[in-house]
Amino acid sequence: MIRRAKATINGIVQGVGFRPFIYQLAKKRGLGGYITNTSTGVDIEVEGGPEEIEAFFEEIHLRKPPLARIVHVERQYLPPQQYRGFVIKKSRAQAQRSTLISPDVSICEDCLREMGDPRDRRYRYPFINCTNCGPRYTIIKDIPYDRDKTSMASFSMCEACRKEYENPLDRRFHAQPNACWECGPTVCLHECTGRPMDGGDPISEARKLLKSGRILAIKGLGGFHLAVDATDGAAVQRLRERKNREEKPLALMSPSIEKISEYAHVSFQEAHLLQSPERPIVLLRKKEGNAIAAQVAPRNCCFGVMLPYTPLHNLILQGGFLALVMTSGNISEEAIAVENGEAFRRLSGIADYFLVHNRDIYLRNDDSVVRVLGERVRMIRRSRGYVPVPIALDRGIRPTLACGPCLANTVCLAKGRNAFLSQHVGDLENLETFGSFAMTIEHLKSVLQIDPQVIAYDLHPDYFSTQYAISQRGTRRIGVQHHHAHIASCMAEHGISGPVIGLAMDGTGYGTDGTVWGGEFLVADFDGFERAGHLQNVPLPGGEAAIHEPWRMALAHLHHAVGKDLFDLPIEFVQHLDRKKATIILAMIERNLNCPQTSSCGRLFDGVSALLGLRDWASYRGQAAVELEMEMGHGEGSYPVMIQEEKPGFIIPCGPVIQGVITDLIEGLSRGAISRRFHNTLVRVFVDACLKLRNGRTLNRVVLSGGVFQNAFLLGELERRLAELGFEVYTHSSVPTNDGGISLGQAVVANAVLDKRE
Ligand code: ZN
Ligand code: ZN
Ligand code: FE
Numbered sequence: 001m002i003r004r005a006k007a008t009i010n011g012i013v014q015g016v017g018f019r020p021f022i023y024q025l026a027k028k029r030g031l032g033g034y035i036t037n038t039s040t041g042v043d044i045e046v047e048g049g050p051e052e053i054e055a056f057f058e059e060i061h062l063r064k065p066p067l068a069r070i071v072h073v074e075r076q077y078l079p080p081q082q083y084r085g086f087v088i089k090k091s092r093a094q095a096q097r098s099t100l101i102s103p104d105v106s107i108c109e110d111c112l113r114e115m116g117d118p119r120d121r122r123y124r125y126p127f128i129n130c131t132n133c134g135p136r137y138t139i140i141k142d143i144p145y146d147r148d149k150t151s152m153a154s155f156s157m158c159e160a161c162r163k164e165y166e167n168p169l170d171r172r173f174h175a176q177p178n179a180c181w182e183c184g185p186t187v188c189l190h191e192c193t194g195r196p197m198d199g200g201d202p203i204s205e206a207r208k209l210l211k212s213g214r215i216l217a218i219k220g221l222g223g224f225h226l227a228v229d230a231t232d233g234a235a236v237q238r239l240r241e242r243k244n245r246e247e248k249p250l251a252l253m254s255p256s257i258e259k260i261s262e263y264a265h266v267s268f269q270e271a272h273l274l275q276s277p278e279r280p281i282v283l284l285r286k287k288e289g290n291a292i293a294a295q296v297a298p299r300n301c302c303f304g305v306m307l308p309y310t311p312l313h314n315l316i317l318q319g320g321f322l323a324l325v326m327t328s329g330n331i332s333e334e335a336i337a338v339e340n341g342e343a344f345r346r347l348s349g350i351a352d353y354f355l356v357h358n359r360d361i362y363l364r365n366d367d368s369v370v371r372v373l374g375e376r377v378r379m380i381r382r383s384r385g386y387v388p389v390p391i392a393l394d395r396g397i398r399p400t401l402a403c404g405p406c407l408a409n410t411v412c413l414a415k416g417r418n419a420f421l422s423q424h425v426g427d428l429e430n431l432e433t434f435g436s437f438a439m440t441i442e443h444l445k446s447v448l449q450i451d452p453q454v455i456a457y458d459l460h461p462d463y464f465s466t467q468y469a470i471s472q473r474g475t476r477r478i479g480v481q482h483h484h485a486h487i488a489s490c491m492a493e494h495g496i497s498g499p500v501i502g503l504a505m506d507g508t509g510y511g512t513d514g515t516v517w518g519g520e521f522l523v524a525d526f527d528g529f530e531r532a533g534h535l536q537n538v539p540l541p542g543g544e545a546a547i548h549e550p551w552r553m554a555l556a557h558l559h560h561a562v563g564k565d566l567f568d569l570p571i572e573f574v575q576h577l578d579r580k581k582a583t584i585i586l587a588m589i590e591r592n593l594n595c596p597q598t599s600s601c602g603r604l605f606d607g608v609s610a611l612l613g614l615r616d617w618a619s620y621r622g623q624a625a626v627e628l629e630m631e632m633g634h635g636e637g638s639y640p641v642m643i644q645e646e647k648p649g650f651i652i653p654c655g656p657v658i659q660g661v662i663t664d665l666i667e668g669l670s671r672g673a674i675s676r677r678f679h680n681t682l683v684r685v686f687v688d689a690c691l692k693l694r695n696g697r698t699l700n701r702v703v704l705s706g707g708v709f710q711n712a713f714l715l716g717e718l719e720r721r722l723a724e725l726g727f728e729v730y731t732h733s734s735v736p737t738n739d740g741g742i743s744l745g746q747a748v749v750a751n752a753v754l755d756k757r758e
Contacts, residue, residue, distance in 0.1 A: 003050050004033070004080045007057070010041040011071035012100045012389075015145045017131030018042060019088050020173045021065050029056050032083030037091040039144065047083045066132055066277065067105055069389070088168050091144070100418075101137055101145060101447060103385050104221050104365065106279040106309035108133035110171060115311055121160065126203065126312040127185050127359065131175045133277070137388055138222045138363045139177065143447050147176045151360035158183035177359075185359035187312065192352055194344045203312070206355045207319035215239050217329055217343055217351035221310055222365025222384045222423070224329025224337045226350060227253075231322055233293035239325065240295060242350040246619035249297035251281050251304045251367060253326040255317040262322060263290035264303050269372050278385030279309035283371035291322060301630050304369060309385075312357070328366055338364050363443060364436060365423045373712050374719060379736045380710065382410070383424040388448070390418035391735060391744060394495035398754070401441065401452035401475075402746035403465035405482065405509075405739040407621065409433075411441055411465075412743035415450045419492070419744055421735065428464040438468065456480050456750035458742075460510035478750035482509025482742065483520045484529045486705035489745030491526065493735045496701065498525030500730075501532075501693045503686060503718075506706030506739070507547065507602035507621070508540075516540055518600025518706075519652070521689050523699065526752030532693055533643070533650035535604060536560075539595035541585045546603065549617055550624040551577075553603045554610035555585050556595075561658035571665045573611050601682075601708045604654060608678050611661055612671045622707065629679075629711050633672025638680035643688055650692070652685055683717045690722060703730045707738040 014037050022035045022044060031048040046053055057075070064070065107115075111128045114120040122128045129135070139151040147153060157165060161180050164172035172178045179185060189202035197205070206216055213235040216227045226243065228235045230252050240246065254260045257271050264284035266274070273282050281304040286297070297303055306326070308314045317324065329337045329347055337343040338361040343354065369381040379386075393414070402412040409425040422440050426433045445451065457469035459479045469477055480488075486509075487502030502522040511517035512531075519535030539556045546552040554573060558566045564586075567574060589595050605625035609615050614631060615624040639660030644651045657678065664674045690702050702722055709715045715731060722729045735741040 001050060002047060002080045003053055004045065004047040004078045004083075005053050005057075005075055006078055007044045007073055007075045008038075008041065009044065009070055009073050010100075012067065012069040012102050013042050015102055015131065015136065015174065015176060016067035017065040017171065017173065017175075018068050020131070020168045020170070021063075021068075022060070023086060023088055023168045025056055025059055025063075026086040031056060032086055034083070034087045034089045036089035037144070045078075045083070046086075047080055066108070067102055069100070071100070100390065101140060101143065101388055103137050103278070103387055103389055104135050105133045105277045105385070106307075107311050107314060108277075111311065112314065115314070122180050124315060125179075125181050125184070126187055126310075126315055126357070127177070127179050128311045129175060129177050129179070130171045131173060132171070134175065134177045135221055135359075138361050138365050138384075139359070140447060141362055143449070145176060150176055151362055152177050152179070155179060155184055155359075185357050187355060187357045190344070190354040190356060192348045192354065194348070194354075197353075202355060203315050204319075206353070207316060209353055210316075210321070210324065211319065214352040215242070215350060216353050216355055217337075217347045218312075218316070218326075218355045219340070219343070219357050219361075220313070222338070222361060222363065222367075224343045224347065225326045226329050226347070227316075228325045229321060230292050230296055230325045233295055236293045236295040236325060239327070239350070243327070245327075247298055247623065248620035249300050249302070249304055250325045250327045251306065252292070252296065252323040253306050253308055253313065253317065254323040255308065255314075255321065257307070259322055260284070260305055263287055263292050264305060267372065269375065273370060273372065273377065274305070274307050278368065279306055280368040280370045280385060281306045283369070283380070296325060299627055299630065302371075306367060316355075363423070363440075374716050376733050378710075378732065379734055379740075380738065381408075381424050381740060382421060382734070382736055387423045388420050388444070390420050391493065392495075393417045393419055393492060393748070397748065397751040398454050399450050399452050400454040400456060400747045400750060401445075401450075402456040402480075402743040402750065403458070403469045404743035404746070405458055406460065406463045406465060408736075408739040409437060409465065410740050410743050411437070411444070412747045413441075413444045413448055413450045413452065414747045415448075419747055420444060420448055420450075421741075421744055424740060434464045437465065454478065454750050454754065456743075456746035458482055458485075458510065458746070459512070476754065478753050480746040480749045481512055481529070483517055483522060483706070484524060484749060485742045485745030487522055487524045487529070487703050487745070488526055488749045489735055489741040490703045490705040490730055490732050490737070491524075492744055492748045493732060493741075494730050496730060499523055499699060500525070500701040500703045501690055501699050502529070502703045502705065503690075504706045505601040505704075505708035508598065508600050516596050516598035516600060518598060518602055519604065520599065521649070521693065523693065523697070524703075526748055527756045528753075531649050533652065533689055534599040535601055536651050536653045536655070537597040537599050538603075538654060539589045539592070540598040540600070540603065541588050541595050543594055543596055547606075547618070547621070550606035550610040551616040552585055553607035555582060556589060557604070557607040557654060557658045558611070559586060559589055561655040562662070569662060569666075571611070571662060572613050576613075601706070604657070605708070608657070608661060608675075611658070611665070612674060614671065622710075625708070625711070628675050629713060631671050632675040632679060632713060633670060635673045635676045636680070637677050638684050639677060641681055641685045643685065643692060650689070652689065657681055679711075679713050679717075682714060683721060686718055687721050687725070690727060691725065694727070700726070701728045701730065705732060705737055705741070709737045
């Protein structure tokens with residue numbers, strides 16, 4: 001008996017070697033029929049014995065190419081048609097396009113082998129790629145994904161490359177960035193003035209320069225990196241000074257897991273992450289007495305490390321380096337540079353030399369950052385390698401644009417059951433990043449073919465992203481509270497619905513009452529929330545300025561806890577206070593001048609960190625809190641904080657925490673022990689608050705979100721304790737718990753609000 005089956009497959013099935021794979025599979029099983037790309041995926045017809053057909057479909061799932069992702073398969077049976085042989089048919093263009101775009105993918109094993117083979121025609125070619133690897137998202141201008149719509153359009157393939165490109169049995173069949181020495185992009189080394197250097201192989205010259213302590217700007221996949229030998233302390237220091245990045249840890253790139261293991265602990269799971277095709281930066285615990293310069297990650301117990309992900313990186317790293325610093329090519333928090341001209345203009349004050357190439361980057365895309373906590377992958381920055389793979393929603397939503405928050409911005413475009421979180425856009429604090437924000441939105445709208453009917457935005461009236469949203473005509477605009485968005489983001493990630501107990505702990509977010517929230521206990525659903533409780537309000541002296549100056553928070557908390565007598569306290573923090581400045585701040589607090597009230601948990605961490613003498617000034621966001629966590633030692637005990645019943649919600653007072661810290665300081669307890677007690681206190685009181693909310697309302701699901709939950713101890717202990725008490729606990733994994741996940745929450749909340757209205 002002969003049968004004929006027709007299947008429509010959606011997902012990432014184009015540009016990933018799917019058609020040649022199907023072709024070979026059909027041939028092997030002796031099936032006739034065809035495969036063709038459509039604008040939503042691929043269509044396949046196969047004809048043959050029923051068993052062969054079954055085995056064929058089974059094998060698609062089992063052996064699909066590494067980059068293919070199958071989201072949906074629809075199969076039907078039709079009368080046989082007597083196909084003679086199996087063919088790959090030309091693509092059909094259709095009006096509706098919803099095929100997914102592949103993210104950029106690190107070089108594959110096959111290409112790596114060919115690049116190292118002196119007999120191969122691509123021996124040492126820095127842009128080698130195939131259907132299983134190479135640039136994708138960052139070189140795409142428009143869809144469908146064809147070479148003429150990528151930045152490879154300006155290179156025409158030589159005969160040998162074209163042959164591979166057209167042969168369905170070749171690994172480079174329709175590999176859009178296919179290229180070789182003969183026809184493809186090339187690298188070139190420049191002086192910092194922009195003048196090209198002549199003679200020699202640019203890559204080995206670059207290695208020599210790195211070896212001699214020079215700073216190089218290197219063009220990568222999603223932008224420029226600044227590179228320096230990570231074992232050369234003086235060079236790293238010079239980079240820090242020029243980049244104006246005083247203490248924030250710098251990312252490392254090492255040639256192999258073996259090399260990484262020389263200076264950091266790598267678990268099996270972490271090794272797997274490092275080697276995954278996404279090649280993220282993975283946070284790894286430092287080894288004692290390692291050979292990496294101390295300036296790379298001062299006062300931090302981790303290094304952020306990645307493996308080389310482009311052929312060019314691999315060639316550079318073959319120079320015998322233990323590790324290179326590979327930090328994004330920007331000054332401080334500006335957007336990463338992508339164009340050659342732009343890089344020369346912006347980075348000439350930092351880099352001594354430039355290693356550039358002539359394949360354009362259409363889309364900026366920073367390296368992603370992840371870590372493993374509690375045996376789960378935690379996304380810290382979801383960008384290159386992961387974007388634009390959608391987050392699957394458990395319910396369909398309207399075509400929506402969510403504009404995200406102000407800091408660590410991402411935007412989200414969603415339609416149906418797919419939510420596309422954008423790459424990391426960064427802090428929307430200057431016109432340049434705002435330009436990149438607007439461009440990211442336009443680009444995503446066009447490549448994803450989503451025309452938003454709904455725009456979601458943060459309630460803060462002054463945010464760039466809010467103003468952008470308000471200015472968009474012809475769409476329905478919905479403001480979403482920051483912490484509600486945090487909780488909804490985690491709910492959407494897990495496909496759960498409310499009501500839930502939501503703990504949103506972070507730096508700052510605009511509250512519905514105009515105060516600055518950040519230590520929130522919500523009872524939340526997608527379409528709304530109730531502020532069931534919060535950390536006690538204290539003044540935020542000078543508003544934003546307090547974020548960079550944790551000592552101001554310490555003063556605010558001290559003033560709140562002990563009043564005017566604070567100058568008499570026999571603790572170092574007070575003794576070292578700049579009296580003049582402190583008096584001004586206290587006057588501001590007392591007269592309520594430029595001192596918005598805040599319930600921020602992040603700012604409480606800042607205050608305690610400064611009180612312990614760890615950090616008065618922060619050179620990057622979250623530094624004081626990170627150092628307070630790093631300082632933590634062992635020990636029992638906590639401070640006597642009791643939840644206070646108030647109308648309408650409850651309050652968690654901060655006074656007893658601060659008084660406890662002061663007492664311990666006076667009694668000479670170590671910083672490590674005090675930090676531990678502080679952490680224990682938060683865990684205990686957060687658990688108490690959850691119990692209280694469960695009792696009152698039979699709520700059993702707890703959702704943890706917000707930047708504070710990047711704190712490994714707090715997250716781990718809370719998860720454990722709450723689970724022991726029978727709560728179902730949900731925490732972030734593939735979506736960042738920090739503000740990078742906000743846009744997803746905004747999108748789902750806006751839709752739920754509209755559903756309710758209709
Ligand atoms: Zn490859
Ligand atoms: Zn070629
Ligand atoms: Fe936040």
